[in-house]
Amino acid sequence: MWAYVVNLLVLISINAILAVTLNFILGYAGIFSIAHALFFGIGAYGATFAAMKLGADFVSATAFGMLLAALISLALALPALRVRGEYFVAASLGLQMFAITVFTEWKSVTGGIGGLTNIPPARILGFELTEPAHFLVLSLACLAVIIIIIRALVRSSFGRSLKALRDDEVAASAFGKNVAVIKTMAVVVSSSLAAIAGSLYAFYLSFINVESFVLETSIQLMAMVIIGGTATLFGPIIGAILILLLPAGLSYIPHLPATEIGSIQQILYGLAMVLLMIYRPGGLWGFQEKPKANA
Amino acid sequence: MNGEQDILLQVTGAAKTFGGLKAVDDVTLALRAGIVTTLVGPNGAGKTTLFNLITGNLAPDRGEVIWLGQSIVGLPHWKIARLGIGRTFQDLKLFTHMTVEENIATVTEPGSWLWQPGGTAAKQARRERIEAVLEATGLKDKRHARAIDLAFAERKFLSLARVMAAGARLWLLDEPASGLDRGSYERFLSLLRKAVTDGVTICIIEHNLDIVQGISDRIAFLDQGRLLAEGDPKAILSDPALAAIYFGERAA
Numbered sequence: 001m002w003a004y005v006v007n008l009l010v011l012i013s014i015n016a017i018l019a020v021t022l023n024f025i026l027g028y029a030g031i032f033s034i035a036h037a038l039f040f041g042i043g044a045y046g047a048t049f050a051a052m053k054l055g056a057d058f059v060s061a062t063a064f065g066m067l068l069a070a071l072i073s074l075a076l077a078l079p080a081l082r083v084r085g086e087y088f089v090a091a092s093l094g095l096q097m098f099a100i101t102v103f104t105e106w107k108s109v110t111g112g113i114g115g116l117t118n119i120p121p122a123r124i125l126g127f128e129l130t131e132p133a134h135f136l137v138l139s140l141a142c143l144a145v146i147i148i149i150i151r152a153l154v155r156s157s158f159g160r161s162l163k164a165l166r167d168d169e170v171a172a173s174a175f176g177k178n179v180a181v182i183k184t185m186a187v188v189v190s191s192s193l194a195a196i197a198g199s200l201y202a203f204y205l206s207f208i209n210v211e212s213f214v215l216e217t218s219i220q221l222m223a224m225v226i227i228g229g230t231a232t233l234f235g236p237i238i239g240a241i242l243i244l245l246l247p248a249g250l251s252y253i254p255h256l257p258a259t260e261i262g263s264i265q266q267i268l269y270g271l272a273m274v275l276l277m278i279y280r281p282g283g284l285w286g287f288q289e290k291p292k293a294n295a
Numbered sequence: 296m297n298g299e300q301d302i303l304l305q306v307t308g309a310a311k312t313f314g315g316l317k318a319v320d321d322v323t324l325a326l327r328a329g330i331v332t333t334l335v336g337p338n339g340a341g342k343t344t345l346f347n348l349i350t351g352n353l354a355p356d357r358g359e360v361i362w363l364g365q366s367i368v369g370l371p372h373w374k375i376a377r378l379g380i381g382r383t384f385q386d387l388k389l390f391t392h393m394t395v396e397e398n399i400a401t402v403t404e405p406g407s408w409l410w411q412p413g414g415t416a417a418k419q420a421r422r423e424r425i426e427a428v429l430e431a432t433g434l435k436d437k438r439h440a441r442a443i444d445l446a447f448a449e450r451k452f453l454s455l456a457r458v459m460a461a462g463a464r465l466w467l468l469d470e471p472a473s474g475l476d477r478g479s480y481e482r483f484l485s486l487l488r489k490a491v492t493d494g495v496t497i498c499i500i501e502h503n504l505d506i507v508q509g510i511s512d513r514i515a516f517l518d519q520g521r522l523l524a525e526g527d528p529k530a531i532l533s534d535p536a537l538a539a540i541y542f543g544e545r546a547a
Contacts, residue, residue, distance in 0.1 A: 158409050160401035164390045169390035174350060175402040175461055176376040182407050231392070 006132045008222025012244050013139040014160040017197040019224040019236035025190045028232035030166030034218045035092040038099040039191040040212030042069045043198020048119050058122035062199040073191030077184040094186040120204035139200050146193050229283025238285050304330040318344040320520035330512035331497045335444040340517040343499045344469045351375040381463025383454045385470050389442040396438040399425050402461040421428050424472030448479045468499040
């Protein structure tokens with residue numbers, strides 16, 4: 001039972017990192033990216049490559065994944081400079097689909113469909129994290145650091161610029177905001193922090209393949225953010241917890257055939273989204289956070 | 296006023312066509328420093344389009360826009376704003392989900408990067424500017440309210456507050472007082488007069504003739520994209536031919 005709880009908590013903290021970093025662009029900057037799973041994947045493959053081929057420890061492997069994600073996110077940010085709203089969604093979808101093909105086909109690096117196995121355990125300062133409980137501490141620490149970074153950014157002048165261009169791009173540039181630069185930076189920050197989740201995931205499972213980084217993952221992350229509450233600090237975490245607990249909870253319901261859990265889950269997600277949009281469009285956490293001004 | 300002041304912004308031969316419509320047609324207009332120039336004219340005269348040509352939201356098909364002796368045509372929108380040209384919008388374009396204070400704070404922050412230039416002293420100066428603007432526009436009690444939750448007149452004042460806080464030398468105001476009750480627009484006018492005393496140059500689009508008379512140093516009359524007359528308010532407003540156009544009785 002304990003092992004089960006620890007495993008669930010590690011997965012929740014990894015998904016919470018992804019949801020929090022996605023919310024940074026979706027909630028605060030109004031950039032609807034459905035390519036977030038791609039940066040999760042780049043973090044995972046990048047860190048794995050660094051660990052297996054270069055013998056990197058956790059910190060340098062993660063840094064390598066983050067750097068890769070930051071560079072590739074520029075490919076997403078560049079169309080973002082030119083298009084708005086629904087066109088950006090299409091551009092990010094294109095990038096996500098393209099990445100899935102690369103993850104599947106570039107066998108020498110990604111292992112193709114079969115993925116990569118026997119990823120060595122995470123090493124930090126010469127200490128190997130083989131115990132799941134130790135790994136939980138590491139992943140919670142990463143989540144905490146990321147929350148602190150995002151919180152600081154959102155409350156800074158940069159955060160205000162992000163919110164300004166989310167609310168009205170024309171007005172933001174009429175007041176001297178370089179919308180293109182601000183958007184690019186937001187996407188780069190969000191993507192490189194998401195890569196940390198990828199690195200944690202790879203070291204934790206010691207196995208990765210393309211299935212974890214597909215479009216469905218991106219959509220599920222978006223659901224976490226929207227259900228929890230966009231543009232709130234803790235909403236995405238609540239969303240991550242709920243969405244990961246749902247299948248776990250369903251499996252405890254007696255007389256429910258295991259084969260049906262997937263479709264019941266989909267129905268519940270859909271129902272939850274519709275009800276939220278009607279009764280609590282700000283998300284579950286959205287109504288609690290009163291707007292605060294920090295100049 | 297005698298129109299002898301230095302020219303802050305000069306528009307020369309500006310033209311903009313949308314499809315077959317000449318929205319702005321060969322307009323030449325000087326905005327002189329430290330006075331209020333009012334753009335009047337019927338709907339569709341090209342007043343807002345002229346603003347958009349000045350601020351770089353639209354690129355002119357022809358013509359020049361000269362700011363302090365330098366051409367600004369082709370500069371990106373945000374760079375023109377940073378030169379000291381601030382504007383309001385007819386539809387306000389407030390940062391709706393930000394608080395009043397955040398709306399004002401963000402326009403005082405010039406940097407796009409993670410820090411602002413000038414350190415603590417500049418931060419303190421921004422702080423004071425925000426407080427002064429909140430005070431002047433009567434929005435102090437609403438500082439933590441989101442823009443979207445404000446009443447109509449408060450939104451109008453917030454729209455002006457952003458221009459005030461941005462520290463622009465030239466304010467382009469697009470129907471800032473429309474829909475305000477008498478008390479509010481008196482307050483509005485006194486804010487504008489105070490700004491002019493402090494050296495701000497204002498160009499305002501306005502339909503309310505009371506306001507036009509109450510504030511204008513010069514009037515530019517536009518119709519169907521053309522500048523028909525420009526000069527002293529009394530002369531323009533008493534011209535029967537212009538009045539006929541303004542009130543929709545087109546002179547043959």
